[in-house]
Amino acid sequence: MKNIGICGFKFNPFNLFVFEESDTAVLYENQPSTDPGIAEEFKTYYDNRLIKKAGPNLVYEQFAVKRPLPKGRGKTIEFRGFHELDTDVAARKLEEGQTPEGQKLATYTISAMVDSYGGWVPLNDMVITTSIDPMVTSAIDVLSTQAHAVLDKLIRNTLVTDDEVNDALAGGADAEAELTVENHKISVADIRRLVNILKRVNAPKINGAYPLILHTDVATDLTADEEYKELYKFLKPQHLASGYVGDVVGARIYETTNALITENENGVAIYHGTLIGEGSYGTVKLEGGGLRTIVKQLGSSGTADPLDQRGSVGWKATTVTRVLIPKYLVNYRCTSSFNGVDDAEAVITAEEESA
Numbered sequence: 001m002k003n004i005g006i007c008g009f010k011f012n013p014f015n016l017f018v019f020e021e022s023d024t025a026v027l028y029e030n031q032p033s034t035d036p037g038i039a040e041e042f043k044t045y046y047d048n049r050l051i052k053k054a055g056p057n058l059v060y061e062q063f064a065v066k067r068p069l070p071k072g073r074g075k076t077i078e079f080r081g082f083h084e085l086d087t088d089v090a091a092r093k094l095e096e097g098q099t100p101e102g103q104k105l106a107t108y109t110i111s112a113m114v115d116s117y118g119g120w121v122p123l124n125d126m127v128i129t130t131s132i133d134p135m136v137t138s139a140i141d142v143l144s145t146q147a148h149a150v151l152d153k154l155i156r157n158t159l160v161t162d163d164e165v166n167d168a169l170a171g172g173a174d175a176e177a178e179l180t181v182e183n184h185k186i187s188v189a190d191i192r193r194l195v196n197i198l199k200r201v202n203a204p205k206i207n208g209a210y211p212l213i214l215h216t217d218v219a220t221d222l223t224a225d226e227e228y229k230e231l232y233k234f235l236k237p238q239h240l241a242s243g244y245v246g247d248v249v250g251a252r253i254y255e256t257t258n259a260l261i262t263e264n265e266n267g268v269a270i271y272h273g274t275l276i277g278e279g280s281y282g283t284v285k286l287e288g289g290g291l292r293t294i295v296k297q298l299g300s301s302g303t304a305d306p307l308d309q310r311g312s313v314g315w316k317a318t319t320v321t322r323v324l325i326p327k328y329l330v331n332y333r334c335t336s337s338f339n340g341v342d343d344a345e346a347v348i349t350a351e352e353e354s355a
Contacts, residue, residue: 120314
């Protein structure tokens with residue numbers, strides 16, 4: 001089993017790390033993305049390219065409530081919303097000639113401390129500062145793959161480790177140890193049960209359906225389910241977003257290799273999926289500083305690079321994810337015919353990581 005924490009990914013030859021407190025004590029102000037010698041329009045181009053390349057692959061990120069970085073407010077970001085109003089029929093009855101007492105909109109605020117993540121690669125050739133540099137562009141394209149995997153897994157880890165989120169096991173099993181490859185693969189019957197969990201709490205849908213994020217192995221197994229085969233005859237999949245597979249009994253299926261795999265006590269690979277209602281979790285917007293490039297040309301390190309031999313290209317993300325409405329999420333666990341035990345991870349929560 002690979003021990004991969006919330007930021008402990010191994011991406012050689014990249015240098016990936018979480019920035020220490022001293023690196024993020026003052027955020028968002030007076031922090032140039034690149035060496036001063038690089039024109040502003042080129043900085044913007046590199047930032048946009050990183051986001052454009054990474055963004056479409058962020059399956060978990062696309063369904064989150066997104067908030068901009070809190071410029072000038074330190075490391076805290078706030079997610080705000082309204083509590084539901086009561087649905088008591090008797091209390092809503094109107095009496096003739098009488099104006100009912102007004103109701104109060106009760107708000108909730110969930111605060112979170114952002115952290116910074118990043119990775120970089122060295123460049124041994126001169127970085128061109130007067131035009132778009134093809135070497136820098138190529139490096140950004142490669143770095144974007146790393147960035148999207150890290151950011152997507154950060155969101156995923158928050159969702160699957162939240163104890164207040166609804167939990168469901170394949171086939172209605174009572175414990176994870178009961179799950180076997182033979183009897184607990186995904187089925188349309190399971191998806192129907194998951195969708196009903198969110199329907200019962202009136203969780204709002206996203207564009208007419210509840211997104212269900214599954215590992216590619218599990219999505220492949222689903223296509224072998226007999227009821228799915230029958231339903232698929234009438235489906236007309238439209239690839240509206242990254243990883244989209246199709247709509248099944250109220251769920252819109254998305255597949256990704258970033259979905260979590262763990263291992264139960266019997267050595268069986270356990271695949272984690274997530275069914276999502278609108279507004280259930282929030283994260284930081286990529287645009288506006290949430291994800292940016294950092295380009296350093298040769299000699300920018302001063303006396304640390306006396307012969308002007310070292311430049312670099314990197315990415316830096318300042319982000320956090322929080323579950324906002326736990327009852328609007330369902331964490332689903334099943335097995336797969338692929339039984340990917342070798343890809344199992346030991347997930348560490350953000351709190352454990354910082355301890």
